[in-house]
Amino acid sequence: MRLAPILCLSLAAPIAFASPGPRIVEHDVQVRLDPYRSRLEATDRFTIVGYQQSLLRFLLNEDLEIASLRIEGRDLRWREEAFDRAHWVDLPAGEGGAFEGVREVLVNLPAGGEDSLDLVIAYAGTVLYSLRGPDQSYDRSFETTSGLVEERGVYLAGSTFWVPTVPGDLFSFRLEARVPPGWESVSQGELVGRFEEGGYRIARWRAADPMEEAYCVAGPYVFREADFKNIKIQTFLYESNDAAELHERYVGAARTFLDRYGREIGPYPFPKFALVENFWQTGFGMPSFTLLGTQVIRLPFIPGTSFGHEILHNWWGNGVYVDWEKGNWCEGLTAYGADYAYKTDQGPREGAAYRRGELQKYRNFVSGSEDFPLVEFRS
Known part of the structure; x- marks a missing residue:
């Protein structure tokens, strides 16, 4: 995952690097989350193609114990090995x-x-990684984690390796998530079912478009929904005195930005956009939703600035993907279409001042010995 400052919220960068052998192209996951024991239990029916080789090699979190692995009801043999970068093509640090x-x-x-x-x-097991700062230096950086299931909330991503993963594969998926009563879960794509059964709140999500990783975020949320031109605008907010007002404020902002970029670029590429509140301070963007911390979400300038930046990432970065080996072009394009554009909306002086400020940041950060041609840029 890539991180960014609050004033320029970033997409969550995928772990996606091509490797040879059979490819996973679809997942059908059923997961039960127990935040009070930091535990998940999952079944995944996944589809592979391109298996001229007789050996499938995939990655899975080492704390998730495999109970069974079958094909057409027959048990398959498997073995486990320590992670070795040499087995994966072009795998970065x-x-x-x-x-x-x-x-x-x-x-x-x-x-x-x-x-x-x-x-x-x-498979089943415990997922509870600590929060930590990013490896790289940013102004006002966010903490992140490889994944956690705990009483305050659930965060599962590609970095959790909570589903079988072949790095580099793009896959569609269906997800049925079971969480405690009073909780809600959210993932990419379309919410196709939401109900209570057997003492659980169950949500069914379908991501029909190829994804680089599967997310599952959950917490004690209040779910609200609105419509805009066949797009569902959803909010998953903690119960609070201002939750209803926050919903209305962000739904209004979402309609403005979805309309703007739909006219400027083309149709929004997903069936929904969701605002999800987080118990630690974040500004993450995923395909079809954004995860904002409780303090971040209440900053008065966020709905009219950084929130639009996140929505635009659904075209650049979370819709059209980035080849990270060739540089993070999408962040500059998104900043141009969002941060810089919002300043130029105010007038040419404001736009020029924004551009001058960015150039000053660059000069302050990069010395002559650290400078390099744009063609060599890597994120």
């Missing part, structure tokens, strides 16, 4: 503990001529 607590799982695949195979894996 990673940041923020990107490969913290992960191990490799090797599965012997049956011989056959099928175009694809569906495997079913069941």
Whole structure:
């Protein structure tokens, strides 16, 4: 995940690097979350293609114990090995503990001529990584974590390796998340079902477009929803005296930005956009939702500035993906279409002042010995 200052909230960067061998193209995950024991229990029916090789190698969190791995009801044999970068093509160093607590799982695949195979894996365990600052230096940086399930909330991402992962694969997925009563869960894509059953609040999400990672965020939220041009605008906010007012304020801002960028660029690429409140201070953007800390969300300038920046990332960065080996072009493009554009809306002097300020930041940060051509830029 990439981090950014509060005034310029960043997309959550994917862990996505091409590796040879069978590819995972679809997940159908059912997960039960117990925040009071920091535990998850999951079953994932995942589809692989391109298995000319008889061995499937994927990554899974080392604290998640595999109970079974089957194909068409038959048990498969697997073995586990320590994570080894040499097994993955073009795998970078990673940041923020990107490969913290992960191990490799090797599965012997049956011989056959099928175009694809569906495997079913069941696993469970504890996920509770501490919050930490980013590896790189930023003004007003955010804490992050590889993943956590605890009483204040749940945060599962690609860096958690909570579903079988082949780095570099793009996949669609369905997710059924079971959380305690009074809680809600959110992920990418479309909310296709939400109900209570067996003492749990259940939400079903469908991400039909190829994704770089699967998120599941949960907490004691109040869920609200509005409509705008066939787009669902959702808020997941903690119960508070100002929650209803925050919902209205951010729904109004979302309508403004969705309309603006829909006219300037093209149709919004997802069925919903959600504002999700977080118990620690964050400014993260994921495909079709943003995760903002309780203090960040109440800053008076956020709805008209950084919130629009996050919405624009759904076109650049979370819609059209970044090849991180060739540089983070999307952050500059998003800043141009959001931060700089909002200043130029105020007038040419304000736009020029913003540009001058950014150039001054660059001069203060980069000395002559550290300067380099733009073509060599990497995020």
